[in-house]
Amino acid sequence: MAPSAMNQRSEWIRSLSEAQPLPYWLDDPGRPRPEPALTTSETCDLLVVGGGYSGLWTALIAKERAPQRDVVLVEGREAGWAASGRNGGFCAASLTHGLPNGLARWPDEIHKLQELGARNLDAIGAAVARHSIDCDFERTGEIDVATEPYQAAELRAWHEETARRGLAEDIEFLDTEAVREQVNSPTFQAGLWDRRGVAMLHPAKLAWGLKRACVELGVRVHEHTPALTLKPYGAGMAVRTPYGRVRARQVALGTNIFPNLVRRVRSYTVPVYDYALMTEPLTPAQLDSIGWKNRQGLGDSANQFHYFRLSADNRILWGGYDAVYPYGGRVRAEYDDRPETYAKLAGHFFTCFPQLEGVRFTHAWGGAIDTCSRFSAFFGTAHQGKVAYAAGYTGLGVGATRFGAEVMLDLLAGERTERTELEMVRKKPLPFPPEPFAWTGIALTKWSLARADAQGGRRNLWLRTMDRLGLGFDS
16 A cells, blocks of 8 residues: 555544444433333233334324323333434335336336325424424435446436336436535536435434323323233233233234234344444534535435435534354344444545545444345234234334334224235345345345446346345345
8 A cells, every 4th residue: 555545544543542432322411211111010902012213103193093092112222222312314106125126116106105205204394393303404415426437427327217117206317517516525426316205314312302292192102111021811912021012903013124023024134233433513604515405315326325314513424334143143242343344434435535634533423224125014913913013124224113113003904905905015135145144145235236346336146146036135
């Protein structure tokens, strides 16, 4: 490595010298106190397991649909402490992990899926306003940017195809000059700006606000209360916790990456660890040097992609690229911190924004995403319809979990709705194989994706075969 390159890398590393290894969103003096743990036996109409977005939306909507319904929610740690408080704060309308994935898998339903997704995002905004949730909700949209010539050509071709299919409303193609007018990076060569389909928000404040709204509507919330077992009990179900038990007529499982209480569901997801950095607040001069006046979310078009955005106080969150699968699918706190990935991300950040040289990072963190082989959520019931579950959001759960909550409640009610009639809801993805096959297949896929990025997007035989089978690996 040349001396100048070594000096540059050293400066990138120094930018991390004061970064705290904890999620920026959760490092907030306004973080609410946890609700008391369950220490008795309780009965209820509906028990919700999990205090992330999936469980919180389920409990809230259940009470809004039927205020007289007796609802209990149990959370193993604190509401929003896991993926719901560690993500990038992109709240997308897409229910299918993006339009390309949805169009490839459910072409006959894609217009309905897009409509339902748009309505779902509108409903999130309405709930934020109705319950006075202060979570920095901004309907700014998102730009997918190309950083290579082949990516620019692909974005233009994709925009033309979606326009022919009537799916490009509020989506604008930006050439090099236009995309850099929005956000000034020397690496940007084109972009697709989805003006209405994505909102930015403070993810932890959304979770905390949903918890408060649940409590105010009468949901009994118990934090530091892991659900240990799920068994039939009379006409309903019983869940055992460390100090008590809950008997319920129905149970909704929103545990996502954590081991599902319905064992047969576990093989459908694997944990993928994703990492992010947060800068110090930019000065007015620094902000002016990169533009970004419209505050869109951004993501690049590589297989190993980055996502980045501005916070309410004008910090830049910079995440993605590495997607780390631990052998055996273990979920452990020690995987939440990965200095080698932070160093890599810092280098990528300054390559994208060289005009921000000297900016320091204040926070660096990671967390597990529940990935499934089709990239978007799947749903089902167990125990003769008394238990419902949703999982597999693969990184786009900030918005889609509200839709998933409605699906679970529809399934528990035994109702045929426009949601339960969807093929996406009725059918499941292929499960992941056992070890060592899962680790080997994922490792080969990651290697192939990196190779495709380095070779103009050309996909090798392994990736083409995975495409034909409808299988994938993503974060």
